[in-house]
Amino acid sequence: MTLKRMLGATTALALGLGVAAAPAAWAAGSDDPIKLTLHDWTGQHITTRIMGSVLQEAGYNIEYVQADYLAQFAGLKTGDLHVAMEIWETTGREAMDEATATGTVENLGETGMIAIEEWWYPSYVKELCPGLPDWQALNDCAEVFAVPETMPNGRYLGAPVTWGGFDEERVEALELDYEVVHAGTDAALFAELESAYQRKAPILMWVYAPHWAPLKFDGEWIEFPEYTKECYDDPSWGSNPDMAYDCGKPTGPIWKVAWSGVKDTWPGAYETIKNFTISNDAMGAMISAVDLDGQSTEDVVAQWMADNEATWSAWIVE
Amino acid sequence: MIRRGQPVAVPWTALLWLGLIVASVILAEHAKDLSRAWDARWLMKVPSELRIPLKAEVSAFMAWLVEDVRFGPVAFTDITRGMAWLVEQPYDFARALLQSGLTRGQGEGAEQVAPPLSWIAVIAAVVAMGHYARSWTLAAFVGACFLYLAVFGQWDSAMVTLASITIAVPIGVAGGLVLGIAGWRWRAVDAVLRPVLDLMQTVPIFAYLVPILFLFGFGPVAALIATVIYAMPPMVRITTLALRGVPAEIRGFAVMAGCTPSQQLWKVLVPSAMPSLMVGVNQVIMLSLNMVIIASMIGAGGLGFDVLSALRRLDIGAGLEAGLAIVVLAIALDRLSQAFANRPSPTHASQHLPFVRRHPWSLTVALVILGTALLGLVMPAVQSYPDGLTLTTGRFWSDVVETINVRYFDQLEAVKTFMLLNILIPVKRVLLGLPWPWVIGLVTLAGWQLGGWRLALLCFGLSGFLAVNGLWDDAMTTVYLCGVSVAIAGLIGIPLGILATTGSRMGRVIAAVIDTLQTLPSFVYLIPVVMLFRVGDFAAMIAVVLYALAPAVRYTAHGIQAISPQLIEAGIAAGCTRWQLLTRIRLPLALPDIMLGINQTIMLALSMLVITALVGTRDLGQEVYIALTKADTGRGIVAGLGVAAIAIIADRLIAAGAQRARRRLGLAG
Numbered sequence: 001m002t003l004k005r006m007l008g009a010t011t012a013l014a015l016g017l018g019v020a021a022a023p024a025a026w027a028a029g030s031d032d033p034i035k036l037t038l039h040d041w042t043g044q045h046i047t048t049r050i051m052g053s054v055l056q057e058a059g060y061n062i063e064y065v066q067a068d069y070l071a072q073f074a075g076l077k078t079g080d081l082h083v084a085m086e087i088w089e090t091t092g093r094e095a096m097d098e099a100t101a102t103g104t105v106e107n108l109g110e111t112g113m114i115a116i117e118e119w120w121y122p123s124y125v126k127e128l129c130p131g132l133p134d135w136q137a138l139n140d141c142a143e144v145f146a147v148p149e150t151m152p153n154g155r156y157l158g159a160p161v162t163w164g165g166f167d168e169e170r171v172e173a174l175e176l177d178y179e180v181v182h183a184g185t186d187a188a189l190f191a192e193l194e195s196a197y198q199r200k201a202p203i204l205m206w207v208y209a210p211h212w213a214p215l216k217f218d219g220e221w222i223e224f225p226e227y228t229k230e231c232y233d234d235p236s237w238g239s240n241p242d243m244a245y246d247c248g249k250p251t252g253p254i255w256k257v258a259w260s261g262v263k264d265t266w267p268g269a270y271e272t273i274k275n276f277t278i279s280n281d282a283m284g285a286m287i288s289a290v291d292l293d294g295q296s297t298e299d300v301v302a303q304w305m306a307d308n309e310a311t312w313s314a315w316i317v318e
Numbered sequence: 319m320i321r322r323g324q325p326v327a328v329p330w331t332a333l334l335w336l337g338l339i340v341a342s343v344i345l346a347e348h349a350k351d352l353s354r355a356w357d358a359r360w361l362m363k364v365p366s367e368l369r370i371p372l373k374a375e376v377s378a379f380m381a382w383l384v385e386d387v388r389f390g391p392v393a394f395t396d397i398t399r400g401m402a403w404l405v406e407q408p409y410d411f412a413r414a415l416l417q418s419g420l421t422r423g424q425g426e427g428a429e430q431v432a433p434p435l436s437w438i439a440v441i442a443a444v445v446a447m448g449h450y451a452r453s454w455t456l457a458a459f460v461g462a463c464f465l466y467l468a469v470f471g472q473w474d475s476a477m478v479t480l481a482s483i484t485i486a487v488p489i490g491v492a493g494g495l496v497l498g499i500a501g502w503r504w505r506a507v508d509a510v511l512r513p514v515l516d517l518m519q520t521v522p523i524f525a526y527l528v529p530i531l532f533l534f535g536f537g538p539v540a541a542l543i544a545t546v547i548y549a550m551p552p553m554v555r556i557t558t559l560a561l562r563g564v565p566a567e568i569r570g571f572a573v574m575a576g577c578t579p580s581q582q583l584w585k586v587l588v589p590s591a592m593p594s595l596m597v598g599v600n601q602v603i604m605l606s607l608n609m610v611i612i613a614s615m616i617g618a619g620g621l622g623f624d625v626l627s628a629l630r631r632l633d634i635g636a637g638l639e640a641g642l643a644i645v646v647l648a649i650a651l652d653r654l655s656q657a658f659a660n661r662p663s664p665t666h667a668s669q670h671l672p673f674v675r676r677h678p679w680s681l682t683v684a685l686v687i688l689g690t691a692l693l694g695l696v697m698p699a700v701q702s703y704p705d706g707l708t709l710t711t712g713r714f715w716s717d718v719v720e721t722i723n724v725r726y727f728d729q730l731e732a733v734k735t736f737m738l739l740n741i742l743i744p745v746k747r748v749l750l751g752l753p754w755p756w757v758i759g760l761v762t763l764a765g766w767q768l769g770g771w772r773l774a775l776l777c778f779g780l781s782g783f784l785a786v787n788g789l790w791d792d793a794m795t796t797v798y799l800c801g802v803s804v805a806i807a808g809l810i811g812i813p814l815g816i817l818a819t820t821g822s823r824m825g826r827v828i829a830a831v832i833d834t835l836q837t838l839p840s841f842v843y844l845i846p847v848v849m850l851f852r853v854g855d856f857a858a859m860i861a862v863v864l865y866a867l868a869p870a871v872r873y874t875a876h877g878i879q880a881i882s883p884q885l886i887e888a889g890i891a892a893g894c895t896r897w898q899l900l901t902r903i904r905l906p907l908a909l910p911d912i913m914l915g916i917n918q919t920i921m922l923a924l925s926m927l928v929i930t931a932l933v934g935t936r937d938l939g940q941e942v943y944i945a946l947t948k949a950d951t952g953r954g955i956v957a958g959l960g961v962a963a964i965a966i967i968a969d970r971l972i973a974a975g976a977q978r979a980r981r982r983l984g985l986a987g
Contacts, residue, residue, distance in 0.1 A: 032424060033424045040627045041627075042631065052426070061426065065536070065537065066623050067536065071528070071531060073949060074531035074532055075535075075536025077532075078535065078536070080531075080535045080536035094947070094948055098949045099949070148731075148735045148738070149738060160934070161934075161936075161944060162947040181854065184930075184931050184940070185933075186630065187841075188844070188853050188932060188933050191846075192848060194849060195848075195849035195852075198724055199724055
């Protein structure tokens with residue numbers, strides 16, 4: 001690879017002017033499109049397309065670029081990409097902090113949506129384990145949730161390792177008879193839920209909102225002792241005097257981030273993006289319109305734009 | 319003398335290894351207790367004094383490369399960005415031609431100046447190419463493939479993917495050819511290239527994704543470059559091998575005919591190596607299409623993106639349709655390129671015909687392009703396939719999975735539990751229970767026995783690399799998962815390969831299944847597999863087996879077909895039964911090829927690790943994935959190199975073993 005790069009480098013150098021001209025192609029001027037990233041889940045498409053439509057109304061040229069949720073930071077740092085509309089506190093915090101620390105990426109504040117994540121079970125499990133949703137009933141039902149590999153412990157399907165969440169710690173601190181199994185991706189997580197739901201089989205897993213799953217499947221969150229900051233920081237807090245994490249999970253905002261050059265290149269758009277907010281309920285309704293009723297994202301967004309003109313026109317800053 | 323000595327030597331080594339394996343199993347049971355009893359924890363866990371901080375250094379080096387390296391006024395990134403710009407021009411053109419049309423301006427505000435080629439024109443062009451390259455049968459076949467794309471509503475995405483493939487494949491083939499020729503001409507280049515190629519093929523793309531994005535920008539071009547890095551190595555290897563394989567007589571003729579060195583190469587050697595070179599082209603096409611999913615994560619869009627977002631909402635049918643579109647594209651392109659390579663050269667008589675008679679196809683296609691472009695202005699259905707006429711399997715596939723899930727879950731669960739309790743978990747316990755110095759010792763011993771002290775040293779160094787970088791447990795999990803999967807893939811693949819040689823129809827059916835499995839994005843079957851078998855090692859194993867099966871089948875079939883018919887005749891004359899022919903002649907003689915097939919199976923299994931990380935395995939693939947999410951370049955690259963280390967150990971040991979087997983059978987080289 002090194003050899004090839006070197007060969008390539010010499011060719012590129014030999015081309016001289018061609019190379020010098022290239023950087024100009026990606027140094028953005030204000031007529032250039034603002035590039036918004038699209039990931040692979042519906043809610044994010046809706047948020048991004050609403051923002052895009054508003055920016056278009058404000059007279060900006062925009063472009064949607066398909067990009068991976070985490071890989072996009074490389075593009076945001078260099079200015080190849082400009083705006084990412086949904087960085088979840090819960091899943092993207094580390095990558096976001098790393099990026100903002102370089103000074104090339106800027107946090108544009110909250111989207112107004114709050115990520116909820118907690119242990120969750122489908123309602124039909126309640127017949128087998130009537131004590132739910134109280135967390136203290138979990139140990140009585142460990143066998144209900146057990147599978148051969150985890151016997152006699154129950155199986156709790158957690159989120160991808162990279163999402164954090166301190167579930168191993170929680171199991172230990174609350175002395176739950178459960179084994180934490182991590183799904184590798186969001187898709188695998190909900191594939192298991194779909195499968196269990198079809199068979200009406202018991203399942204205990206990590207679910208988050210806003211997402212189509214808690215809208216499509218009928219179920220409840222486990223009620224753990226409520227999260228406080230002390231619970232995570234101070235071992236003596238809560239039912240277990242020696243360990244932290246003996247409580248539920250915090251809820252976290254979903255952030256908007258942008259390349260730091262957006263501020264100077266499109267000052268009006270920068271302010272407009274900062275003003276964007278939407279609620280969990282509005283988003284949930286749109287997600288279910290797309291994922292459950294089969295409408296196209298574009299139609300749902302156009303409908304929202306038509307219904308909420310007063311809201312979004314207030315965001316626009318000239 | 320040596321020949322007479324061998325029958326004694328083989329049982330001796332076999333006994334030694336049997337003994338070592340039994341010792342390992344016993345040791346694995348008790349090593350943990352022993353290390354505790356002797357107060358020798360370092361046996362199980364590599365002590366921190368032995369660790370080297372390679373991760374931090376790699377991160378620092380990459381940061382330096384991306385941010386600080388300058389040649390006078392030109393930064394290193396300017397050069398790479400310049401290269402990206404050069405690649406972007408033909409890509410933009412291909413995309414404009416096939417999908418977006420010529421546009422003015424950028425982004426959503428762009429206006430279309432001229433439409434892209436109509437779907438009818440593209441289909442007419444591939445049909446014409448199919449007929450020109452071989453026959454009406456091929457023409458009908460590729461035509462049907464492209465029609466599938468239109469009818470199932472995949473046209474736009476497929477054209478985006480096709481545009482990037484039409485750029486990536488020629489770069490991969492040309493680059494591979496040039497490097498391969500260099501490796502053939504200069505031994506030193508070959509010696510440098512071999513390990514580099516190993517790394518290109520085995521270091522998971524996620525490991526170096528972030529640096530690539532910095533150097534080449536976020537978008538289709540970075541995806542193209544990643545695709546080329548991954549897809550080019552087989553072309554390089556095959557070129558070198560094929561040129562070496564050209565008989566000396568042919569070179570002699572060329573020299574006698576007074577060819578200059580470059581004429582020798584391009585007019586004599588390359589054409590006579592053409593059949594082998596085409597195998598390389600096939601691999602470049604297949605591997606490029608393999609990268610479609612990952613490429614879509616970094617801005618390439620196209621079919622890969624459709625697969626990802628369909629499966630994200632658990633729309634199995636839509637995911638499968640988009641995935642099959644990738645398969646169809648791969649198979650059509652492959653068959654076309656193979657046909658072009660095997661086309662008989664034109665006869666001289668035809669050159670005296672008038673232009674129109676000589677180029678009936680080019681003219682027809684040009685007319686169709688022009689005609690549909692004009693007609694498309696008034697009739698949109700001619701320009702782009704009407705939405706109303708698209709088919710979809712809708713919920714059919716989801717329903718199939720649901721039915722299986724509801725009706726047969728208990729049976730599937732029983733099979734899974736049996737496999738887990740009797741195979742997967744015991745193997746895992748042995749491998750994770752062994753002290754690391756013991757494993758390094760075993761690997762080194764195997765290297766010494768199969769290939770002498772050089773190989774022993776290599777094995778020692780590479781397994782040591784895993785230990786000192788703190789990757790030991792992840793590496794053992796990797797070996798366990800890949801080892802079990804490869805064994806199962808071999809058990810299924812070798813009989814299938816034998817079956818494929820029993821008749822040409824059977825061979826064709828099996829080849830089609832294998833091509834499909836190799837190009838169908840594993841995501842498509844990963845989600846149903848998770849639904850039926852839940853998250854965990856078993857689901858991961860199934861995905862790995864499905865993907866890595868192909869080479870075991872192909873190489874077995876190839877090895878058996880390559881056996882000289884005289885040997886079979888001799889066997890029949892000696893009164894062998896069919897079974898004896900198979901076990902005494904066919905299989906032993908095909909053994910070197912089968913071993914190479916297993917070798918490739920291992921490589922593919924390792925390259926699936928990143929995907930299996932997505933169902934939650936805790937191996938090196940997961941380590942790479944975690945590094946990506948934490949934006950930790952060094953950690954990702956070091957874990958990627960760990961995968962490469964395992965791959966290289968396996969490759970070298972098996973190659974040495976195949977070499978010995980070949981010598982024992984008295985086969986050449």
